[in-house]
Amino acid sequence: MADTLVPEIVDAPPAEERRRPPRVRKTPVTYLMRFVVTAYLFFLVAWPVSLVATNTFANGFDSIRSLVEDPDMVVALQLSAYVAVWSVVINTLFGVGISLLLVRHEFPGKRLLNALLDIPLSVSPIVVGLALVLVYGGRNGWFGPFLLDAGFQVIFSTPGIIMATTFVALPLMIREIVPVLEEIGTEQEQAAESLGASGLQRFWRITLPSIKWGITYGVVLTLARSLGEFGAVKVVSGNVLGQTRTATLAVEEKYLNFDQQGAYATAFLLAMVSVACIVVVAIIRPKNHP
Amino acid sequence: MSIEVRGLNKNFGDFVALDDVDVTIPTGQLTALLGPSGGGKSTLLRIIAGLEKADTGSVSIEGVEATHLPAQKRNVGFVFQHYAVFKHMTVAKNVAFGLEIRKRPKDEIEHRVRELLELVHLSQFAHRLPSQLSGGQRQRMALARALAVEPSVLLLDEPFGALDAKVRKELRDWLRRLHDDVHVTTVFVTHDQEEALEVADEIVVINEGRVEQVGTPDQLYDEPANDFVMSFLGEVTHLGGLALRPHDIELESSPSLAGSVEGTISRLVRIGFEVRLTVLTVDGEEVSVVVTRAHARAQRLEEGRTVWLTPAPGAAVVPRMAAAV
Numbered sequence: 001m002a003d004t005l006v007p008e009i010v011d012a013p014p015a016e017e018r019r020r021p022p023r024v025r026k027t028p029v030t031y032l033m034r035f036v037v038t039a040y041l042f043f044l045v046a047w048p049v050s051l052v053a054t055n056t057f058a059n060g061f062d063s064i065r066s067l068v069e070d071p072d073m074v075v076a077l078q079l080s081a082y083v084a085v086w087s088v089v090i091n092t093l094f095g096v097g098i099s100l101l102l103v104r105h106e107f108p109g110k111r112l113l114n115a116l117l118d119i120p121l122s123v124s125p126i127v128v129g130l131a132l133v134l135v136y137g138g139r140n141g142w143f144g145p146f147l148l149d150a151g152f153q154v155i156f157s158t159p160g161i162i163m164a165t166t167f168v169a170l171p172l173m174i175r176e177i178v179p180v181l182e183e184i185g186t187e188q189e190q191a192a193e194s195l196g197a198s199g200l201q202r203f204w205r206i207t208l209p210s211i212k213w214g215i216t217y218g219v220v221l222t223l224a225r226s227l228g229e230f231g232a233v234k235v236v237s238g239n240v241l242g243q244t245r246t247a248t249l250a251v252e253e254k255y256l257n258f259d260q261q262g263a264y265a266t267a268f269l270l271a272m273v274s275v276a277c278i279v280v281v282a283i284i285r286p287k288n289h290p
Numbered sequence: 291m292s293i294e295v296r297g298l299n300k301n302f303g304d305f306v307a308l309d310d311v312d313v314t315i316p317t318g319q320l321t322a323l324l325g326p327s328g329g330g331k332s333t334l335l336r337i338i339a340g341l342e343k344a345d346t347g348s349v350s351i352e353g354v355e356a357t358h359l360p361a362q363k364r365n366v367g368f369v370f371q372h373y374a375v376f377k378h379m380t381v382a383k384n385v386a387f388g389l390e391i392r393k394r395p396k397d398e399i400e401h402r403v404r405e406l407l408e409l410v411h412l413s414q415f416a417h418r419l420p421s422q423l424s425g426g427q428r429q430r431m432a433l434a435r436a437l438a439v440e441p442s443v444l445l446l447d448e449p450f451g452a453l454d455a456k457v458r459k460e461l462r463d464w465l466r467r468l469h470d471d472v473h474v475t476t477v478f479v480t481h482d483q484e485e486a487l488e489v490a491d492e493i494v495v496i497n498e499g500r501v502e503q504v505g506t507p508d509q510l511y512d513e514p515a516n517d518f519v520m521s522f523l524g525e526v527t528h529l530g531g532l533a534l535r536p537h538d539i540e541l542e543s544s545p546s547l548a549g550s551v552e553g554t555i556s557r558l559v560r561i562g563f564e565v566r567l568t569v570l571t572v573d574g575e576e577v578s579v580v581v582t583r584a585h586a587r588a589q590r591l592e593e594g595r596t597v598w599l600t601p602a603p604g605a606a607v608v609p610r611m612a613a614a615v
Contacts, residue, residue: 187372191432192376193341194366195367201391
């Protein structure tokens, strides 16, 4: 079959995949706009954040050292990391599932579900914390006493912190994946199906690799958001030093106790983790995924 | 018979896509499903592949009852209009996909992929990503991918529809030759009657969810079952209650043949080697006639001249219907 007599087909070179945007003529307005944008970002973002860094290192590495030597702070940082990781895992699993449901299936109440998914972004985290206490509160909650009798404390404990953090970061993953799923369509999966792939094989071999960059960005955003969550966690955690106090709560505590060095150092560490995530993704992502 | 479709019905809401369709597709042949857009031919193909579910009716492939078989168990190759390439895999990996799913030994897969890439002239692109290929190359890759699993039938949904005219023509010839070599039962959907007439062994004309006619290209062209098939396969004009092709009308400057119709040339356009005339007959019909340039010159045809028209002997004619298309 390989040595069939088929005439050679002359192929046109593939079209240029990525086109440069047309060059716009630079006018004084262009420069003015650049200046406004740069100044805006500088005063709102770059300068304040850089001040946190300079304050942290005002005495060299002393503030960082005293931070990691304080066992309560180590617990707070560990708790923050633990909570953030769980929030990322839960939101990734449910995010992929809910996104597939939203994009690939029609069902009554789909628009309502879609709207509900934005609630965590639009409602203040404080409200989220209070709502969770109402349901899972150990003494007066709707569901809490039952769980407490079963030996499972939610509020004022790690599960509550994880729930609050997961709730607040819930839409980030879904909003990253849904557009990607919509763009890739179902044809690749149908092709895989006709080639004999089962549902699970199609998911692992086709769908997941196609949305992996969406998931990656979702993980980064969820991680950053989870590490930084403050309001909802403050309500549900009980803020017990060395037990349920997360790093963000510790920042506030230190700041209020006039330990500004410690507050800045903790804030700096939190910020660095998020920045590191974004930088790593920017480096490893392929060029044609904007 | 390779594919047997019986009593197929499919509705999308109020829209009737397929209306009680019966089709038999012969083994080892290249069959075209031809019809206008939205006529239901793609739906029929997708139901045969198992990518769409019929409301009622049955499908059997190679004697196996397939109506309720999922697509992954039907062993059909499917080629999509927009290629449906696996973007994150190299060309070789794309072609190997079906074989890897079937857990074939590694060296067998490698050998088969090399063979297929040679067949579709993509050997030198084996390690590229699909985004680095042109449209025609992607579609050839998709074809190799579908052929890799040795499907019992190969289904192509407007396979050349997204390509430009030149590549389209090349691939069309190439598909015909490929089929002559590979002999897998092939069904392709097209709305281009020239493509169907040129490539297919057999054509199924589908319109508004119904099969209008099944036959070889010659049968369809020479003995169209009705006005629709006739008009869909080429230009049609009407003369004395008959539908026929404009080039099948004989035109004379004096009434020498019995039954000829008198008329006046109201318009004359020359396009390259042919001359298109509009003749207004004494019965008030507007008839299009196509003659060769030489013929027009020999008879000194010009606007305003009186001529006599007769259907040429052996012309394909069908009685004009009330609901002519």
